[in-house]
Amino acid sequence: MTLSLWLALVGAQALISFTPGAGAVNTMSNALTVGFRRSMWGILGQQTALLVHIAVVAAGVGLLVAGSPVAFNIIRYAGAAYLVYLGIRKFLEPPVPAEQAATLYAEGAASMFRRGLWVNLLNPKAIVFFLAFIPQFIRPDQEFLGQYGVLAGTVVVIDVMVMWLFFAAAARSFSRFTSGPRGQRLLNRIFGSLFVAVGALLAFA
Template identity: 60%
Template sequence: MLVTLALWFSLLTATVIISLTPGAGAINTMSNSLTVGWRRSFWGVVGQQIALLLHILIVAAGVGVLVANSPVLFNAIRWLGAAYLVYLGVRLIVSRPEPEAAMADTSGTSAWELLRRGFWVNLLNPKAVVFFLAFLPQFIRPDQPLWPQYLVLTATVVGIDMVVMWGFFASAAKPFQRFAGTVRGQRTLNTVFGVLFIVVAGVLLLVH
């Protein structure tokens, strides 16, 4: 058996805990759920999972070692990621609220835009590569074929993260949708989530 039940259960437990830890992905998911609705926020979650797949592929291919051991490359990606989060935050803060129950009209943001934004939010995080570089090998058995094990790990990590993002964080924002339907509510929530994006950007830069 490539991955034992005990090893897989350990991976499952660790993944649930990690996914439930608030970060840029969770903030992006909740913000999308409030602005375009719970159902359409799914596309942002899909974008985040595509980036997650790339992170795992980077680690599996050994490129993650290069990123982790190259301060210039690591810092370049780190600054790009922080800059993108600041951009999202500022855009939210200065955005003009729509009049009266804007949540009823969710056509303003396309599924492609949601997917693309979710993708970049997760991809431009070099710490994710370093994290997976330290995390995934704990659940790999070197004496067994590697790629089948990575497939099991990928399916587990991506599946759990998608359920947590859409099933928990996007759902957690649903009670505030009526509040988001007013001009005042939109302005307040946009400011809150905008500040959160900027705070996460600061953490990305300051925490080494």
Template identity: 45%
Template sequence: MDFHVWLTYLAACIVISVSPGAGAVNTMSNAISYGRRRAIASILGLQGGLIVNTLLVGVGLGALIAASATAFMLIKFAGVAYLIWLGVQKWRAPVNYAVSTHDVEPPPAGRLFWQAVIVNITNPKAIVFLVALFPQFLDPQRAQLPQVLILGATLVGVDIIVMCGYATLAGALRRFVQDARRMRLQNRIFGSLFVGAGLLLASVRRQGA
């Protein structure tokens, strides 16, 4: 892969990662509710899901999912249901000052990690996007696996940096929501954003459909 081709791909990755989506909502919600350090678990989970999607595309399953209406719809509506469920849970979350004072333990890091993994894996839009994006930057005259690994590592690296930025921004706002009214408001805002992300995912159509 030529360096100028990689730079073009890097620019595309930055635009993609900065664009708010379910992953950004998940990261900011966790950073505000539990702090930036706890949000790292969800950021790593998002990357785990992204790596799975990248591997699916790399071995050709992504193209199959993108081409199969049934597979696409099953994954899409699983993702829609999961995001809406997260939104309802966030909307109904109890207001508890103790989370900020460490009197009550926040959710285990493992739970936040796997929750984020599912958020990305059940997003067929990401798979379809990778199917459409990767071929534009792969040189057919060179070995495919090293190129897929480079593209995947670049996307993951960029996404980690961007999600850490979202977490830092959200974490800085955490001290402003440490009363019952504001905590309830932020729960409902992020609950609504999760539901909104689910509804947006529901509107995604398979390419060529």
């Protein structure tokens, strides 16, 4: 991959990562719940899903999903339902007393990773998007494995930086509201509503 093509990839991926979506909502919710540093577990789950999407497209399976309305709709509605489920659960989540927070969140890493994985994995539009996005940066006259390696590494690094250093960091400005039960309840309802809204967009947009 030439330097000019790689710089175009960096710019395009940065723009994509900064576009708010389910991953951004999930990251901010995690940062508010368990803190800035521990929110990385959810981000790593989301990146694992991105790598799966890239591998699926590279293997050509993405063409099958994009060309099959039934397969696309099954994955789309499953993803939308999962986001709505997360939203309702977050909306109804009770405030956590400060003295219980450390105990409750000590075991949350695997849970956050799985949630981040499914949030991005159950998004067929990501596969369709990568089908349109990836070929622009792959040259058929060059070795494929190296090109896909550079592309995947660039996509993951940029998305991690944007999710953690922008969205998770931005959530810290709301942290003062989570010190009391009223603030926790309000933020739970805000992020619960956002999850439901993103799920509805995924299903009907």
